[in-house]
Amino acid sequence: MGLFLLWFFFGIGVIIQLIYLLVIFGRTAWFKSFTNSSQNQIPAEGVTVLVAAHNELQNLKVLIPKLFQQDYPKFDVMIVNDRSTDRTKRLLEEMMAIYPKLRSVTIKYTPNHVTAKKYALTLGIKVAKNDVILLTDADCMPTSDQWIRKMTAPVRENDKIFSIGFSGYEVKSTLLNKWIQFETMLTALFYFSFGLWKAPFMAVGRNLCYRKSFFLEVKAFKGLWHLEGGDDDLFINQYATGKNTSLVIDPEANTTSIPKESWKEYLIQKKRHLNAGKYYRGEDKRKIGLFSLSHALFWIGALGLLIYFGLGQEWEQFLIVLGIVLVRSFLVVWAFKSASKKIQGTATPMNILVNDLMYLGYFWVLGTISYQSKDIQWK
Template identity: 80%
Template sequence: MGLFLLWLLFGIGIVIQGVYLLVIFGRTAWFKSSSKSHSSENSPEGVTVLVAAHNEFQNLKTLIPKLFEQDYPKYDVMIVNDRSTDRTKRLLEEMMEKYPRLRSVTVKYTPNHVTAKKFALTLGIKVAKNDVILLTDADCIPSSDQWIRKMTAPVREEGKTFSIGFSGYQEKSGILNRWIQFETLLTALFYLSFGLWKAPFMGVGRNLCYRKSFFMEAKAFKGFWHLEGGDDDLFVNTYATGKNTGMVIDPEATTTSIPKETWKEYLVQKKRHLHAGKYYRGEDKQKIGLYSLSHALFWIGGIGLLFYFGFGKQWEHFLAVCGIIVLRSLLIWSIFRSASVKTQGNAVSSNAPVNDFFYLVYFWVLGTVSHQAKDIKWK
């Protein structure tokens, strides 16, 4: 009975994982871009690049000049100075003299009934000059001077309400950075692949575009003002559909952020991100939950069978299970490598097969802690 149960768990895990890896994640890993070129007319629709910043002096000093290197004829940049106590205000005053299309609005306090970042973003969107809003964070850098043109194309040219892109992290040495690369790409495989399957359920605020008119019509973040986080994924989860959302998979349309340097900082960040997940629609929770459950079944069943056949010296069965695990690891490696090239232009080192095993602990432990957490904060 015990052997049958192990085979059952292992078999269910193999089948469901195969569907996710080949059918769903394969949409991103083996994505073929459309031959349609984006319009390059001299008078396209205007775009406002929006950044909410709290004590981001150093990052803004780097970001603002980069934003004004964009090859797009009609755009401005709005920086929301959210209660900063560093030199952000002085920097913005100096930068606005240098860059006429740079604008700023200051948040002096946050009302008690709303969370800081949502209030800052709402204020910035309300005063934005253009209807097309392109969001990023202060610690992000566009991957090319085509970022605005390509990220906003589905909204400007195809009549979409949302445009969702990839945002990665700088590649550095060390175990933490390789884990960050792995987890970031796995998350992207979820939201990009389901988006390509006309079932979008999240996006990242580091690289997200939507219309101001829709935002105002939806009454901003109505229903989750009180939640830390969710200004990106919950907003998309609530309103994005297969018809009104476009996915942008292009190395020139990404942004790159500064990764956390310590495990403590990283876990605090991820706890905030995962906490928002419990407010997703039921069917969207199932998309992630079914993958994670089948992932656990695969590893629990597989390891159990290895111990059973190893102790019983049934080497043919032992090698058969090993072979299946190795084949899946090779598939994981191939998908992550290909998806990295599609989204970032190069194969970022992530130790995908190894980190795939440790994801078992990461998801179930940190996910449970994040689900129950009450001390979530932005800054």
């Protein structure tokens, strides 16, 4: 009976994993970009780049000049100074004297019934000058001077409500950074691949565009005010469809963030991100859950069978299982490297096979803790 269950787990895991790797994730791995021929024919619509910042003095010193290097004719930058206790307000006053299109609003306190970042974003969006809103974070940098143009093009030119982009992390040589690169790419594979299949369900607020008018019309954070996270993925989860949403897969449309330097800081961050997942629609929870379940079944079955046949010296069966494991490993490496090249323009180092095994503990242990946690905070 035990051997049967191992084969059963292994078989189910193999089938579902192949579907994800070849059919679903393959949509991103095989993605071919196209050029919008109308780009130079449609008059440029105004864009507001919006950043909510809490004690981000050093990052804003770098970000603000970088934003004003963008090659786009009509945009302004709105910095929401959210309860900062450093010199952020003074810096913004100095910067506004240099950059006439820089604007700011200061928040001195957050009402009790709302969470800090949603309140900051809502206030910033309400006072934004333009209808097209492009969101990023204070520690994020555009990867090119075409970021505004390319990220907002689907909203400005193709009548989309949402435009979803990629935000990666700076590459470092540490084990933590390689894990961050792996997990970030896996997340991107989920939201880009399902988005390309006309079933978008999440995004990252570090690189997201939508219309102010739609945000205000639907009272975007209605029902979400009490949740610390989810200002990006839960908003998308509620309102994005295959018709009103576009994916921007282009290395020039990305942003790059500063990665966490310690496992403790990283786990606190991911705990907040994973906590928001329990509020997804049921069908969207299943998109991630089915992959993670089949991933666990595959490795439980594979390792169990390899140990069983190895101890019993049944080498023919052992080699069959090992061969299937190697084939899946090849497909995992292919999917991640191909997707990375399409999305980032290069295959970022990420210890793919080692981190694929680590994902077992990450999802089932940290995911369970995050799901049950009630002490989630932004800043």
